[in-house]
Amino acid sequence: MVIDPVPVLKKIGHAIRSMEEPAVEKIAEETHDDPFRVLIATLLSAQTKDAVTAEASARLFKVAHTPKTMAALPVSRIEKLIYPVSFYRNKARHAKQACRQILDDFGGVVPDTMDELLTLAGVGRKTANLVLILSHASKSNICVDTHVHRISNRLGWVTTRTPDETEHALYKVVPKRWWPDVNLYLVTWGQNVCKPVYPRCRACVVSSLCPRRGVTKESRA
Template sequence: MTKAGKTKKIIKILNSKFGKPNCALNYKTDFELLVSVILSAQCTDVRVNMVTEKMFKVVNTPEQIMELPIKDLENLIRSTGFFRNKAKNIKMCSRELLEKYGGEVPSKMEELVALPGVGRKTANVVRGEIWGLSDGVTVDTHVKRLSNLIGLVREDNVEKIERELMKIVPKEMWIDFSHYLILQGRDVCIARRPKCGICEINHLCNHGRKIMRERVKES
């Protein structure tokens, strides 16, 4: 079976399981989503949502961010980790949004990735969630781990992983495919204790098939 063929089967199975996937981050405005994705680096979505629930009651616009002292911003986001760097990026990003885009979040990839704290992954998430646009496949830690375990790629570099996935994932599924692997990673393919025995795609997964064969030998 080709990697493209395997990928289509995986998408079909996970679509049946999860339906139309939604973003796990809670937000009401484009700017809130952008800030949430910046905060999600090296942090769980659950933690980000806990932080932003309180944060957005205090500041939720570029203007308000610029008026808030940096130390107060750091304290609001402290539990997301790397809070000093994130606070600095959010401040700088807010300034550029106000100076260049009238406080609005731009939709073009090249404009987004030029913003402080916004890389290709963040830009892909924002474009896909807000405008349904995608220039590629969002590769977070779940997508990186599962795509390697399944055998779709053999790469550690996220940019190379994205390029490989773009070759085998149908373009119209680039956005949903990332969501599906993220959801499967949280539900079954947990990093420290993957539940290969009950995984719906274990027969299509290189690691899953290996684990199941070992269990058969032991029984």
């Protein structure tokens, strides 16, 4: 049986108001939803702590915040600016290559369709979905990262093995009105309460609605 996501989303949406926003959302707000900076910050954020993503993005954007200026930087300079994000060498290479593609294939403008975004170096569905939601105001996408994948399974909304499977399963169980909110709500929840290891179930406002699937150890806090 699938647990109804709506009451859970309502409670989490209320609870996260007092919590810090994820790094990429903050960057989107600070840059008036600039698709280029949202794209690059999301690339940098993969498997990286938010504080590190925020600092690396700030250093990089201070030097270059357009596809043209970033494409002109040597990869080694980008590496130095974004270190210590995880996989900084690959990410620097992808960032430069994606800038080149945006200039050569899209007239210097970050594309606004899933198919076109997926042609950019280093861009998978998570990054493409977040750019579409935050910068192109899409109401038709759900962005699934590791937090959304893990928590959707713990909550019993889906039974899936990968974030891509989770994305497709969530379209079937979450009413469309909530699609753009799923990422912000569950990423914030994952960073503060439903952590990967030792989730804080005792302090969780949705504990009565959660079957805690796959949770074997909880935080005592």
